[in-house]
């Protein structure tokens with residue numbers, strides 16, 4: 001007979017107290033199954049969540065939430081936490097329109113005490129909570145869960161360095177699965193490998209000690225002797241942990257899937273009145289044979305439209321590998337994911353030029369660079385989750401005569417802006433930045449939007465910003481960028497149509513894709529195709545609008561702007577931009593400088609777009625072809 005489900009009886013962490021001693025392990029299995037079945041339908045982060053089930057459940061058993069504070073890093077492993085905190089219903093629509101976020105979010109639940117989506121923030125935030133507690137006489141405990149991948153991010157070290165001198169409770173739970181999205185990189189990973197090895201030594205020692213204890217008299221002496229030399233031998237093997245040298249207590253490593261022991265040790269660790277690191281070993285993808293075998297492939301599972309509600313998404317895709325999403329354009333244009341073509345274009349460039357190098361920040365698959373890594377391993381560099389380091393390292397390489405191409409997502413590039421200004425642009429170094437997922441980003445929600453890069457970069461002198469709107473143009477400007485002796489940003493969305501028009505010879509020249517009357521629509525990037533479809537809709541209504549492709553955002557094409565000002569009555573800019581920023585802001589200024597009224601922006605975004613589908617986003621922003629046509633027609637009247 002099947003036992004009744006435990007999970008549905010857990011509506012808040014308080015219900016965990018009602019479980020018998022054996023039930024938490026059954027609950028862990030139910031959580032794991034719920035995550036597998038849901039994520040296969042909704043898409044989401046599979047492997048990371050499966051590895052963190054026991055870890056999260058143990059934290060819930062050991063802490064008193066929401067009084068105590070549990071802070072996640074990246075947050076992509078928070079599904080168990082969401083299922084235990086009253087969100088089982090919303091979980092069925094995870095990451096979809098109207099569903100819950102795939103990341104912790106303060107506005108979603110009192111149990112999400114700190115939101116996240118970008119890596120390496122948890123220890124800093126936890127230090128903040130602990131300092132606030134100590135300052136205000138609070139009594140709560142603070143714990144951060146951080147992966148070994150997120151620990152490669154620089155902010156983690158700044159926080160560890162600060163926290164090491166604290167003399168109050170702060171628990172850092174290191175979720176070590178030896179993986180970032182891909183294999184983890186760097187010196188700290190080597191150190192963790194040594195610490196992991198100490199676990200094998202510990203368990204061997206425990207076995208020997210247990211055996212000796214059972215031999216009367218001689219055994220206990222020998223065991224004492226063993227205890228005596230323990231510290232020396234441990235030092236020899238582990239050579240002191242990095243965390244201890246910073247002032248932390250270090251516990252572990254322990255098995256992250258042995259729930260009873262994990263809970264016991266975590267409870268103990270939380271009694272420490274000093275900053276403490278608990279090193280927990282987990283297996284990414286645990287419980288799903290495919291995800292265990294290929295955790296990098298199953299890090300994120302893309303939403304594939306299931307054929308029926310019963311059929312799960314068949315082919316899981318990496319975080320960023322999902323099927324192409326061109327929004328409205330998909331029905332009319334042949335669309336594809338950009339990253340594949342970016343990878344191939346870079347390989348071609350490297351075939352031609354020996355000085356070409358490719359850099360990524362922990363996302364070789366997500367940015368399409370894995371093909372480059374295979375062909376040119378000695379010219380490929382993974383900086384870890386360290387976008388700022390990737391940028392300044394590229395500056396150093398460029399200063400030494402190499403032509404580096406740095407491929408990162410637009411949203412993660414945000415944290416490297418000072419380094420772009422100070423190390424690259426100021427020194428006029430020819431580094432090319434390839435910003436993937438620029439513009440609106442589906443499903444991951446507010447933390448992952450790529451809408452801010454133009455706003456953040458447009459004021460930087462010397463920097464060129466190119467925004468191709470089809471894959472043919474994208475690969476061409478990558479090739480062209482090698483001839484440009486200046487820092488260049490090439491920004492592009494996850495997916496684009498293959499070809500909208502023949503490429504212009506000059507990457508800086510704006511091109512008229514469709515002739516029109518005295519109306520003009522200027523666009524770039526993912527929005528371009530909807531502007532074209534809108535012009536066709538208008539044509540059917542007897543209204544002719546010119547459609548201009550603004551391939552270069554900085555510099556703008558001054559000749560094209562002068563011509564448009566002279567010949568057009570109304571000008572519209574169609575782009576995915578925050579209000580008062582982007583090409584719209586640049587053109588408002590340029591038009592005013594020439595004595596013309598500012599063009600009208602369609603699509604300006606107020607606030608942080610949530611986890612919409614592309615279509616829902618276009619509807620909310622007024623960027624569907626119909627909405628664009630409507631607005632232009634209205635202006636024409």
Ligand SMILES: Cc1ncc(C[n+]2csc(CCOP(=O)(O)OP(=O)(O)O)c2C)c(N)n1
Pocket residue numbers: 048051074076077117118119146147148149150151175177179180181284361362363385386387412
């Ligand atoms: C600043 C930043 N850069 C890149 C990413 C993309 N990213 C999401 S998860 C991840 C790997 C995280 O590895 P780890 O912390 O070990 O967690 P695991 O998935 O292994 O549990 C990366 C690189 C990000 N979220 N934030």
